[in-house]
Amino acid sequence: MTSPDSLFSGTTVLGVPRPGGPGLLERHTVSRIGYGAMQLERLHGDRAAALTVLRRAVQLGVDHVDTAQFYGDGVVNGFLREALHPDDGVVVVSKVGADPNPGGPIPMRPAQRPDELRASVEDNLRSLGVEQIPVVNLRRLDAGPGLRAEGDQVVDLDDQLAAMTAMRDEGLIGALGLSSVTLAGLRRALPAGIVCVQNAYSLVARDDEDMLDLCVTEEIAWVPFFPLGSAFPGMPKVTAEPAVQGAARALGCSPSQVGLAWLLRRAPNLLLIPGTADLDHLEANIAAGAVALDDATLASLDIVPSRSAGATLG
């Protein structure tokens, strides 16, 4: 949790300058460059390496971490529990709407019913070792890459919001976000008090510009997943884009840093959660907050076409 001292502060509670500057996630001031923990699944056999990545992120000013119970069937949440201390002031954001599916063709399965949403919040509370999760995203299956709901997993959004707001009233979750949602779904959910939206979005995957604009207007944080295009082979990669590579050469930074710097410039409510299990990549991603894109470079990146249509996971 963020202490009142750090509100609107340019440094984290540990006194580290905020990479990317300060941003707002509901009532929490966080660094605009955060961290997505999904890639830590790969380190399930190397706990020490996973903890080192998380500690380094905090030391470098990250105080917003995205996770899920279905990342390594609770393993990643266990890493967070061990690595992050209450005094670090890290806002942990988890998601429900899917459950672990160990041994399955993909490691997650839909879990959209209201009773499953509650069970998933309880699983997250246990594995994270906390009494309240600061923000929980309701992970719908409506938009973007990945699973779609079938059978009893097709659940009315209002029924899910009722379950989520009840858990917020009980104090199990601090605030409510949405993920993989449509523009119509977001509009419908606004009265429930949505603090963030997490859809797939990057320089090369820009299907949701209208939703991003609505989030700017409604002062909702836009926290794109796949900000670099993900680790999945079927998805368009930001670093493969010639304009991005050209900008990186001209600026003396890496293509990943150009992609992240472009996102930071795209909108003031945009918070980054790039995923990595690699310490050098982590440091590079955090340093992207210092990459200045001049107007000409920005213009060359703005005209890169969205390549997400037809892209599939894997």
Ligand SMILES: NC(=O)c1ccc[n+]([C@@H]2O[C@H](COP(=O)([O-])OP(=O)(O)OC[C@H]3O[C@@H](n4cnc5c(N)ncnc54)[C@H](OP(=O)(O)O)[C@@H]3O)[C@@H](O)[C@H]2O)c1
């Ligand atoms: N709401 C949802 O449904 C949802 C879905 C997917 C993901 N997420 C969240 O969003 C976060 C970000 O998405 P993501 O991790 O899937 O994709 P991403 O951040 O777009 O890309 C991750 C990939 O980029 C590589 N990478 C990262 N930094 C790099 C750098 N500086 N140079 C070169 N390669 C780099 C990583 O490999 P290395 O590990 O080798 O660096 C990994 O292969 C996830 O970690 C997760 O927390 C949410």
